[in-house]
Amino acid sequence: MTLVLNEEQRLLKDTAKDFISRVMPVSALRTLRDQKDALGYKREHWQQMVELGWASMVLPEAYDGLDFGYMGLGAVIEESGRTLAASPLFSTVVLGSTIIIEGGSEEQKSALLPGIAAGEISLALALEEKPHHQTTGFATTAVADGDDFIIQGKKVFVLDGHSADQLIVATTMESGIGLFIVDASASGIDRRRHHLIDSRNTATIEFKQVRVNKSSLIGDAVQGQNILNTAMDYGRICLAAEMLGAAKECFERTVAYLKERDQFGVKIGSFQALQHRAAKMYIELELSKSVVLDALSAIDDKRADLPQLASLAKASLNDVFELVTNEAVQMHGGIGVTDELDIGFFLKRSRVATQILGDSSFHRDRYASLCGY
Amino acid sequence: MSDLDQFRQTVHAWLEENCPPAMRTPITREEQVWAGKNKVFPNQDAKLWFERMRDKGWTAPEWPAELGGGGLDERQAKVLRDEMKRLGCRTPLFDLGIWMLGPAVLEYGTEEQRQQHIPSIVRGDVRWCQGYSEPGAGSDLASLQTRAEDHGDHFLVNGAKIWTTNADKADWIFCLVRTDPDAKKQEGISFLLIDMDNPGVSTTPIELISGESEFCQTFFDNVKVPKANLIGELNKGWSVAKSLLKHERKLMAEIGGDTPGPSFSPVQAGIEYVGLDSSGKLRDHGLREQLVSHEMAYRAIGLTHFRSFEERMNGVADNNVPLIMKYVGTEESKRKEEVLMAILGQRALGWYDDEFNADELLTNRGWLFSKALSIAGGTSEVQLNIIAKRVLGLPT
Ligand SMILES: Cc1cc2nc3c(=O)[nH]c(=O)nc-3n(C[C@H](O)[C@H](O)[C@H](O)COP(=O)(O)OP(=O)(O)OC[C@H]3O[C@@H](n4cnc5c(N)ncnc54)[C@H](O)[C@@H]3O)c2cc1C
Numbered sequence: 001m002t003l004v005l006n007e008e009q010r011l012l013k014d015t016a017k018d019f020i021s022r023v024m025p026v027s028a029l030r031t032l033r034d035q036k037d038a039l040g041y042k043r044e045h046w047q048q049m050v051e052l053g054w055a056s057m058v059l060p061e062a063y064d065g066l067d068f069g070y071m072g073l074g075a076v077i078e079e080s081g082r083t084l085a086a087s088p089l090f091s092t093v094v095l096g097s098t099i100i101i102e103g104g105s106e107e108q109k110s111a112l113l114p115g116i117a118a119g120e121i122s123l124a125l126a127l128e129e130k131p132h133h134q135t136t137g138f139a140t141t142a143v144a145d146g147d148d149f150i151i152q153g154k155k156v157f158v159l160d161g162h163s164a165d166q167l168i169v170a171t172t173m174e175s176g177i178g179l180f181i182v183d184a185s186a187s188g189i190d191r192r193r194h195h196l197i198d199s200r201n202t203a204t205i206e207f208k209q210v211r212v213n214k215s216s217l218i219g220d221a222v223q224g225q226n227i228l229n230t231a232m233d234y235g236r237i238c239l240a241a242e243m244l245g246a247a248k249e250c251f252e253r254t255v256a257y258l259k260e261r262d263q264f265g266v267k268i269g270s271f272q273a274l275q276h277r278a279a280k281m282y283i284e285l286e287l288s289k290s291v292v293l294d295a296l297s298a299i300d301d302k303r304a305d306l307p308q309l310a311s312l313a314k315a316s317l318n319d320v321f322e323l324v325t326n327e328a329v330q331m332h333g334g335i336g337v338t339d340e341l342d343i344g345f346f347l348k349r350s351r352v353a354t355q356i357l358g359d360s361s362f363h364r365d366r367y368a369s370l371c372g373y
Numbered sequence: 374m375s376d377l378d379q380f381r382q383t384v385h386a387w388l389e390e391n392c393p394p395a396m397r398t399p400i401t402r403e404e405q406v407w408a409g410k411n412k413v414f415p416n417q418d419a420k421l422w423f424e425r426m427r428d429k430g431w432t433a434p435e436w437p438a439e440l441g442g443g444g445l446d447e448r449q450a451k452v453l454r455d456e457m458k459r460l461g462c463r464t465p466l467f468d469l470g471i472w473m474l475g476p477a478v479l480e481y482g483t484e485e486q487r488q489q490h491i492p493s494i495v496r497g498d499v500r501w502c503q504g505y506s507e508p509g510a511g512s513d514l515a516s517l518q519t520r521a522e523d524h525g526d527h528f529l530v531n532g533a534k535i536w537t538t539n540a541d542k543a544d545w546i547f548c549l550v551r552t553d554p555d556a557k558k559q560e561g562i563s564f565l566l567i568d569m570d571n572p573g574v575s576t577t578p579i580e581l582i583s584g585e586s587e588f589c590q591t592f593f594d595n596v597k598v599p600k601a602n603l604i605g606e607l608n609k610g611w612s613v614a615k616s617l618l619k620h621e622r623k624l625m626a627e628i629g630g631d632t633p634g635p636s637f638s639p640v641q642a643g644i645e646y647v648g649l650d651s652s653g654k655l656r657d658h659g660l661r662e663q664l665v666s667h668e669m670a671y672r673a674i675g676l677t678h679f680r681s682f683e684e685r686m687n688g689v690a691d692n693n694v695p696l697i698m699k700y701v702g703t704e705e706s707k708r709k710e711e712v713l714m715a716i717l718g719q720r721a722l723g724w725y726d727d728e729f730n731a732d733e734l735l736t737n738r739g740w741l742f743s744k745a746l747s748i749a750g751g752t753s754e755v756q757l758n759i760i761a762k763r764v765l766g767l768p769t
Contacts, residue, residue, distance in 0.1 A: 002683065003676065003679060003680035003683050003684075004680070004684055004687050004689060255765050255766075255767070258767060259766070259767065259768060266768070267767075267768045269768050270767065270768045270769055272761075274767075275757065275758065275761035275765075275767050276754070276757040276758075276761065278761055278765055278767065279756075279758075279760035279764075279765065280757065282760060282764060282765060283700060283701055283760070286677060286693075286697055287670070287673040287674065287676075287677050287701065288673070289677075289680070290673060290676035290677040290679070290680040291672075291673050293676075293680065294676050294680075312669050312672060312673070315669060316669065316673060364662060364666065365654075365665075367665055367668070367669060368654065368655070368661055368665040368668075369653065369654065371640065371665075371668065372640070372644075372653070373640055373643055373644055373649065373653075373654065373664070
């Protein structure tokens, strides 16, 4: 267990910070939004990220990965949070490839992982069906039909679902949870992209009697839930890292504003009512930072308390991101509610990120249950 | 095996052999061994345990060995603390000398002053108390008025201190006194050690909401103090005071340490007093929510302590992190006590009564005591001021 980055990881973080602030500032997301960009991210940005090794960072060496670990990937993702950078990194590498690595057959791994590492294949996890995060009991079904399975159901809030090359679908099977890898262009698949408040990508996907070969089942129905749980926990932790970066950035912008805005003949940052609230945000951010680092290192160390830490990290960052974005808008006053200022982008992203893979009340409930009460 | 692992094994073995089993149970207030000329030991085991630790210098593990301390570096000291915690070993000696004054004397004292005070603190020969606050100077400590006039070979001290914890039981007091009434607030203050046996020193206790009376008022009426008792430079006592406060805050931030309290954790108490429903959840969902919020925060604080330590060890310390710990540590301790009170319900409300067991009676004492944590050593509000100004650089 370690809570500090090593030399290599720090270097990686600095590079990421430099690249992201230069190439993908918040204005890049603003442009995607304003132009109603069909893809929702810039392909050349994603290619550059791939060249920096981010897509291969946590993949095994045997499949062209770097095996560099999640402390490193987390550092990159945190920096990407600072500018709300849009890319398929989270859906493809964190959620998608984890499922393949954890449960995939040799064929599935060699068919997909090198392509992911090279940035040639993007994945999306079709998981949710309801307004709130769901981890099991899916209405989407996979029924055996000879050597095939027939998938039927409707998935919502699929991150990068409209653009992914391959979909991983969570289904209910006779004997458990089935995770299927399905080509996004397979017949019977109907994808509808949504424009959400955060200007990032999600889709509703309907599976109408989609026929897949049994070779597209990942692991088996008995392991399905465990594989999915692992991927969700990795996802929660990496998303928490992104939220940490975003919350920090939003906080720093707010503190800078407190130092520059004059009212009543003084800087507003001299008002104690604002100082104390700013100090509390700083404290919460420092605590969150420790939690995220510990959770990332728990992935690398394959620690048994990973589920607890994932819930701790996600709940903490949901709360702190909400706090910081609300306070940021309030402390900016009128300009805080204008579209011109980037603060609103952080506010909107915070609420989307909160819903992804479980809100705070979901995770507090889970944490308590995992601790035996 | 690394040197540190080796050290851990040695420490572990030594503790196993030398810490009597009775000294590995949660401590009660009555069982604490406080330093002093007339030390009181609750039993033979406590005496033995104290003497063994003292002889190794482990009452002050990080102080120089030649002054009686343990001579350990920061990593080794942490190993010792961790191993003691793991075995449940009690703190062998309680004293403000160890926690606060000693580090200040090591930093600012002359060689003579170190020789005079450090070994006696390690051995627990002298009990120290802290004379900072005055009726008109609390958060605004620098406005203190107790005067020390230069009388050639000694100072003549006059004034009154308040909230001096355990002054009536202490042998010596470390004080902030005004030595230059004409200088700006912070600049005319000196740091002085005073023997409580000196004629003119008197104390009166103040009763607290917890029913105890740890606080005293301390009066100085023409008290003669030798000049050799001045720590640091004349009129430069403010820097000594601040350095010492840093240690006090660090101490107060160490939540869940060896302070006496009920023997159950909040989660255990919840399971016992509220019970689980058929789905294995605490029956009262509102209480469960409070409990899990606390448990999560508590874990985050523990991780932040550890991160801060690791950052120091790796030479990448963010010196701002320690500044938040007093605030979060004490505020979260208060929350924990509120949660415990809520969980025990009526069972937490007994004062003196055979109807209630010891844990139940300790619960409300702990709750009342926790209220002092966010006041002593700089209030939570003052901590937030410090963070706003020093860390965030917000304007005054
Ligand atoms: C358990 C305990 C043990 C103690 N032991 C000792 C001891 O051994 N020796 C000793 O010298 N002292 C001791 N103290 C005293 C302690 O240091 C003071 O109580 C503390 O510094 C606060 O001062 P005060 O009580 O005068 O409160 P005040 O300073 O009067 O504060 C009252 C309220 O006003 C708020 N306030 C004050 N200034 C500001 C500001 N600038 N901005 C915002 N809010 C502000 C405070 O936060 C507080 O809420 C002890 C206190 C406690 C509770």
